[in-house]
Amino acid sequence: MTAVNIRPAKKEDMAAVFNLIKELADFEKMSDQVRINEKVLIKDGFESSSPLFTSYVAEIDNTIIGYAIYYIRYCTWVGKSVFLQDLYVDPNYRKQSVGKKLFCQVAKDAYEIGGQLDFHVLSWNPAIEFYKGVGAEDLTNNEQWHLLRLDQLALTKLFE
Known part of the structure; x- marks a missing residue:
């Protein structure tokens, strides 16, 4: 395999990133x-x-064969925190450490910010074993946190 380059995304990359976002959505059904x-x-x-x-x-x-998107949020217990929204690698390049390299770049940013790194993973996604292997804690099991959401329809109903 040719060397993988991990770099900050540019505006010009967003067409490729959007195509990968659609692939991720398909993968997650x-x-x-x-x-x-x-x-x-x-x-x-x-x-x-x-x-x-x-x-x-x-x-x-x-x-472009993969991407990671994260944002900074605030946690009242630890201060600044990083939330990894998406990490996706084209299936043709999986099991070649591409995802690990992307993940480690985001983890490095979280480390340098001085907070923590949070993210979601579907229970059936085999990547969960990788995340546990690098020390990620499953908060659903260990702390009983559940992810809840009000989508746009629910928000509309709330205020109508």
Whole structure:
């Protein structure tokens, strides 16, 4: 395998990142959930005075084969914290440490920020074993935290 380059994403990368986001949604059997597009990614990540996310891409021979997107949030118990929203690698490049390299770059940023790194993983996703192997704690089992959500429809109902 040719060397993988992990680098900060650029505005010009968002078309490729968006295509990978759609692949991730398909992989997670949630393709009907994607409501953004490339233009939203560009606006939210690159055209704002306060970007809403940070992104890295993995590339081989100038072809983007994976990405990670995270954002800074605030935890009242530990202060600044990193939330890894997505990490995805094209299936043709899995089991070649590409995902590990992306994950470690985000983990390094979290370490340098001085907080913690939080993320979700579906219970059936085989990557959960990798995450546990690097020391991730399953808060659902250990602390009884559950992820809850109000989607746009629920929010609309709440205020109508």
